[in-house]
Amino acid sequence: EAGVTQFPSHSVIEKGQTVTLRCxxxxxxxxxxxxxxxxxxxxxxxxxxxxxxxxxxxxxPNNRFLAERTGGTYSTLKVQPAELEDSGVYFCAxxxxxxxxxxxxxxxxxxxxxxxLVL
Amino acid sequence: xxxxxxxxxxxxxxxxxxxxxxxNYSSSYSPSLFWYVQHPNKGLQLLLKYTSAATLVKxxxxxxxxxxxxxxxxxLTKPSAHMSDAAEYFxxxxxxxxxxxFYFGSGTKLNVKP
Numbered sequence: 069e070a071g072v073t074q075f076p077s078h079s080v081i082e083k084g085q086t087v088t089l090r091c092x093x094x095x096x097x098x099x100x101x102x103x104x105x106x107x108x109x110x111x112x113x114x115x116x117x118x119x120x121x122x123x124x125x126x127x128x129p130n131n132r133f134l135a136e137r138t139g140g141t142y143s144t145l146k147v148q149p150a151e152l153e154d155s156g157v158y159f160c161a162x163x164x165x166x167x168x169x170x171x172x173x174x175x176x177x178x179x180x181x182x183x184x185l186v187l
Numbered sequence: 188x189x190x191x192x193x194x195x196x197x198x199x200x201x202x203x204x205x206x207x208x209x210x211n212y213s214s215s216y217s218p219s220l221f222w223y224v225q226h227p228n229k230g231l232q233l234l235l236k237y238t239s240a241a242t243l244v245k246x247x248x249x250x251x252x253x254x255x256x257x258x259x260x261x262x263l264t265k266p267s268a269h270m271s272d273a274a275e276y277f278x279x280x281x282x283x284x285x286x287x288x289f290y291f292g293s294g295t296k297l298n299v300k301p
Contacts, residue, residue, distance in 0.1 A: 072230065099287060111277065111291040124285050159231065163287070174287060178223070178231035 072179035074160050080185045086148040089182045093162030100143050101176060102135060106156035117143060150186045157181040189214050189280050193292035201300045206265040208295045210278035213259065219286065220261045221279040222252055237261065273299045
């Protein structure tokens with residue numbers, strides 16, 4: 069079974085440019101998450117999709133970030149315009165939706181991340 | 188609010204000696220807790236998870252962790268380190284209002300010396 073894949077693996081852009089990151093979740097996973105780790109900090113939650121709907125976007129830093137998941141399959145995260153502080157590693161994860169009575173056991177499977185450097 | 192503190196940013200052990208990576212959590216409820224590992228240029232891989240069943244949780248590659256509510260701890264251990272264990276380890280707690288929202292510790296880099 070293929071894992072979560074992310075593209076590109078690395079991206080170097082200049083301040084003010086636009087970058088789009090892509091995530092392909094594990095097939096059949098309704099839940100898709102974006103996380104970010106900036107240099108020297110912990111990994112932080114950005115947002116959570118259930119199928120094509122945004123369930124929780126409380127971690128999105130500002131309106132320069134736009135996440136989409138059209139059709140409920142892959143997702144994109146666009147940063148426009150990019151700023152220096154946006155540099156970091158962007159992780160995507162996916163999980164199944166468990167049935168009732170199975171408790172809070174949703175394991176999230178992570179991709180390798182996209183390393184973004186804004187100069 | 189949920190939070191996780193990993194007490195050591197770096198741990199160095201010799202191959203064949205025990206590993207202890209410390210994690211304390213803060214939560215007003217009984218949380219789900221996870222340990223993930225990240226090897227260089229790889230994604231985060233689940234080592235083990237605690238979800239209110241047995242307090243001693245066994246994971247992959249010989250790792251285990253014990254949930255201690257009285258100490259709010261979830262330390263990761265392994266009896267004998269292997270060179271391939273060198274990686275960064277993350278302790279994670281799930282959210283309360285949104286248990287899909289993970290809160291990460293700052294990570295512990297494990298170095299294994301020959």
